[in-house]
């Protein structure tokens with residue numbers, strides 16, 4: 001949507017610092033001025049009431065296509081293993097009308113209500129639904145006027161090599177514009193890691209898309225998968241195009257092995273996304289930050305046939321991340337807030353995502369004293385702007 005007007009978001013505190021006026025031209029921030037500076041004639045003024053301002057939250061790992069959010073409670077009836085969940089989902093999703101544009105839109109609205117304005121969503125691609133979920137996600141995003149910008153990972157939730165025809169589906173998804181293709185547990189699900197990874201890297205190299213792969217394996221098995229991915233990323237020259245989701249093994253490895261892997265990840269631009277689950281081993285996040293290994297935060301699925309948990313609030317994921325990593329110092333809280341916002345720009349292919357001139361005017365206002373206060377309380381989002389438009393106010397979505 002093109003918006004050509006000047007808006008002043010007046011008297012806000014970017015990152016909890018001094019009060020400022022954000023001058024917004026159309027969809028982008030044009031200037032950040034001390035509060036009360038001269039205001040252009042005819043500009044629309046929105047009173048920011050001295051609230052804390054953060055950039056729009058970036059959800060680096062979602063599954064917006066498969067939620068039953070908004071429907072009556074669905075009791076989980078499958079086995080509590082990864083394979084059990086895969087089978088349960090395939091058996092039950094049709095009865096719930098998943099995937100559908102309406103259910104996906106409900107999830108995107110929930111993201112928006114909580115201040116998330118950009119999402120990287122894994123979308124199930126399998127022999128049952130084909131690529132329908134991708135179309136559904138794009139339709140749902142368009143229905144909201146792209147207030148939430150979505151980026152697609154074509155995700156083979158049911159396996160790759162063990163389901164003949166899935167590689168062809170991923171190839172088609174990449175050809176038709178999916179920003180990334182996904183993968184899933186090459187050892188534990190396909191039980192053929194070389195075949196799955198060779199297949200994925202071949203598609204990515206031919207189409208120039210990214211790879212964003214779910215890895216749940218722990219310990220040495222997980223580390224073995226990282227080695228295979230490092231080798232193939234280097235050989236294919238897919239620098240900055242590979243992301244590992246979950247990667248539970250990394251936090252479990254001895255420091256020397258961790259460090260060697262982090263050096264490879266930094267050299268090859270291999271990033272990480274996490275939903276900071278309780279009981280998982282903390283990531284070496286300080287070493288990752290200092291070494292230049294990107295970390296994105298995600299909600300993962302929200303109330304779906306995998307798990308009834310989650311409410312779509314990325315700030316609460318940031319709180320979980322801070323807790324899991326024992327964050328105490330204000331500057332570390334600020335770094336966590338960056339992971340949920342500005343530092344996640346590459347996950348949605350933005351050059352810059354911050355409260356600075358040139359960035360898309362995605363802004364979240366909260367009643368909080370400072371950034372640590374905002375994270376530990378995760379208060380209601382008072383105002384959300386996306387592309388310079390007010391899209392949510394006092395917790396209600398307006399689009």
Ligand SMILES: [Zn+2]
Pocket residue numbers: 061062063122214245300301
């Ligand atoms: Zn996931």
